Amino acid sequence: MIKRVFPVLALAIFSSMLGAGIVVPLLPLYAESMGASGLWLGFIFAGFSISRTIFTPVFGRLSDRKGRKLFLVIGLFTYALISFTYVLAGHVYQLVLIRIVHGITGAMILPIAQAYIGDLSPEGEEGKWMGYSNSAFFSGFGFGPLMGGVLATQWGMDLAFITMGALNLLAFTIAVIMLPRSDVKKKAATPPLSFLDMRRSGNMAGLFSFRLAIALGRSSFFTFLPLFVAMELGLPENLIGILISVHVLLTSLLGIPGGKVADIFNRRALVIIGCLVIFTYLLLISFSPGFWPLLALCILGSVGTAIATPAVLALTVEEGRKYGMGSAIAAITIALSIGMAMGPIISGALVDLANINAAFYFSAGLALVGGTLFIFFTRSS
Numbered sequence: 019m020i021k022r023v024f025p026v027l028a029l030a031i032f033s034s035m036l037g038a039g040i041v042v043p044l045l046p047l048y049a050e051s052m053g054a055s056g057l058w059l060g061f062i063f064a065g066f067s068i069s070r071t072i073f074t075p076v077f078g079r080l081s082d083r084k085g086r087k088l089f090l091v092i093g094l095f096t097y098a099l100i101s102f103t104y105v106l107a108g109h110v111y112q113l114v115l116i117r118i119v120h121g122i123t124g125a126m127i128l129p130i131a132q133a134y135i136g137d138l139s140p141e142g143e144e145g146k147w148m149g150y151s152n153s154a155f156f157s158g159f160g161f162g163p164l165m166g167g168v169l170a171t172q173w174g175m176d177l178a179f180i181t182m183g184a185l186n187l188l189a190f191t192i193a194v195i196m197l198p199r200s201d202v203k204k205k206a207a208t209p210p211l212s213f214l215d216m217r218r219s220g221n222m223a224g225l226f227s228f229r230l231a232i233a234l235g236r237s238s239f240f241t242f243l244p245l246f247v248a249m250e251l252g253l254p255e256n257l258i259g260i261l262i263s264v265h266v267l268l269t270s271l272l273g274i275p276g277g278k279v280a281d282i283f284n285r286r287a288l289v290i291i292g293c294l295v296i297f298t299y300l301l302l303i304s305f306s307p308g309f310w311p312l313l314a315l316c317i318l319g320s321v322g323t324a325i326a327t328p329a330v331l332a333l334t335v336e337e338g339r340k341y342g343m344g345s346a347i348a349a350i351t352i353a354l355s356i357g358m359a360m361g362p363i364i365s366g367a368l369v370d371l372a373n374i375n376a377a378f379y380f381s382a383g384l385a386l387v388g389g390t391l392f393i394f395f396t397r398s399s
């Protein structure tokens with residue numbers, strides 16, 4: 019079953035993250051053309067993450083009760099429709115509203131698709147299939163900015179937004195035709211418990227803490243790496259793009275073998291090892307004297323992420339069989355959303371108080387804290 023269904027779910031994840039990536043280089047310019055201030059720009063970016071954070075547990079729990087396909091196809095369809103409305107926005111407040119609604123629709127795609135994969139993953143192969151899903155995630159996010167930049171440069175921003183909508187409309191059509199209902203699998207699973215019950219789980223607390231800490235650090239890294247490369251090292255924009263693209267796309271490629279490794283070796287140990295690798299590369303960023311050492315560190319970061327993330331997702335699937343797959347996946351997705359929203363704000367304040375190196379020390383420290391909390395909460399496993 020999973021071999022037939024997975025390509026459809028991977029397409030849903032890929033198209034969703036491709037859409038998220040497409041708007042990254044375009045939104046600041048698009049908002050500025052409407053006269054947006056720095057504060058409004060913050061609202062535009064934060065609106066998506068905040069609304070997705072709020073609605074992810076709602077849709078995750080509902081999908082545990084009603085089935086995955088209903089929410090996934092609704093999410094893909096509405097995500098596509100909202101993508102088209104970017105071209106209609108004429109004022110900043112309209113753009114904020116669009117981003118908020120887009121975040122709500124996004125809450126029905128990534129966590130639901132991953133929960134669907136978790137439902138169908140055979141025992142002992144959770145790492146393999148969640149590793150594949152993680153590759154779809156990073157592939158979409160990696161190619162998105164590149165596609166958005168090319169489309170906007172050659173044919174204008176409107177076509178970039180329309181392309182984002184068209185890709186999700188294609189994913190919606192394929193999902194409607196090819197995805198089976200998940201009710202049979204769902205009925206065989208343990209009835210979902212409350213979020214309070216899940217909060218009492220040491221494993222879930224450890225996974226949530228680790229995911230939150232790494233997301234805080236990752237968002238800080240992506241925010242301030244371009245500034246560090248340009249201002250401290252004096253390197254051109256094309257080399258900045260190469261660093262980020264290599265990091266993201268290599269993470270995507272390594273996620274596949276990383277998932278298979280998570281099915282062979284102790285998953286808890288893999289999370290800890292990956293955490294130490296992530297800590298090391300983030301700590302050394304500010305000491306890097308040029309492009310090639312930075313590229314080596316970005317590759318090291320991809321290796322660390324590929325070791326830890328599939329293991330985290332596989333452990334989450336194990337917990338999902340106890341508490342409801344949608345609820346468990348929703349919990350770590352919330353951690354991801356909070357981290358991506360708050361990381362740049364906190365690290366930005368630290369940079370203002372100290373210097374740009376503080377952002378990378380902050381990120382490295384978070385990795386260490388996240389790993390420590392994971393060890394503490396999962397110690398009885």
